[in-house]
Amino acid sequence: MRKIASILIAAVALGGAASANDAVTQAEAVRGRALVEANCSSCHAIGVRGDSPARNAPAFRTISQTYPVAHLEEALAEGMSIGAEHELAAMAPRDVNAIVVYLETIQTSATPQRRATPPAIG
Numbered sequence: 603m604r605k606i607a608s609i610l611i612a613a614v615a616l617g618g619a620a621s622a623n624d625a626v627t628q629a630e631a632v633r634g635r636a637l638v639e640a641n642c643s644s645c646h647a648i649g650v651r652g653d654s655p656a657r658n659a660p661a662f663r664t665i666s667q668t669y670p671v672a673h674l675e676e677a678l679a680e681g682m683s684i685g686a687e688h689e690l691a692a693m694a695p696r697d698v699n700a701i702v703v704y705l706e707t708i709q710t711s712a713t714p715q716r717r718a719t720p721p722a723i724g
């Protein structure tokens with residue numbers, strides 16, 4: 603009987619830890635969305651639908667069809683230069699993390715990824 607009780611307690615403790623983590627991830631996704639809204643949405647589609655304002659800028663939800671979203675971490679942290687159209691300032695590691703977490707929530711790739719629920723638009 604005591605053994606069962608301690609297993610139950612362990613399970614509850616683990617469950618609690620997992621949802622605290624989810625809440626952190628969710629908060630990061632919301633922050634990441636705000637960051638791309640402010641810095642990227644003039645050219646890129648940043649949500650789960652819609653076209654990019656700049657015709658040749660890829661919709662962010664399609665990035666993982668080309669490479670894993672996490673590959674952007676270095677480029678964002680160091681400042682990214684993609685062709686003449688794209689000079690981005692280096693970002694703080696916290697912000698890079700938030701952006702990557704958000705981008706992972708909107709990917710349309712078939713590959714399952716670490717996910718949080720996309721924050722509501724607006």
Ligand code: HEC
Pocket residue numbers: 638641642643644645646656658659660665668674684685687688690
């Ligand atoms: C002034 C318009 C503009 C802004 C602002 C902008 N981008 Fe882009 N971005 C583009 C264009 C245009 C391309 C396509 C360039 C190309 O393929 O040569 C692109 C391409 C990309 C790519 C794909 C690169 C690749 O190798 O596949 C990523 C990722 C990207 N942008 C991320 C960002 C992020 C993150 C932000 C905001 C922090 C941002 N962009 C802001 C115009 C912009």
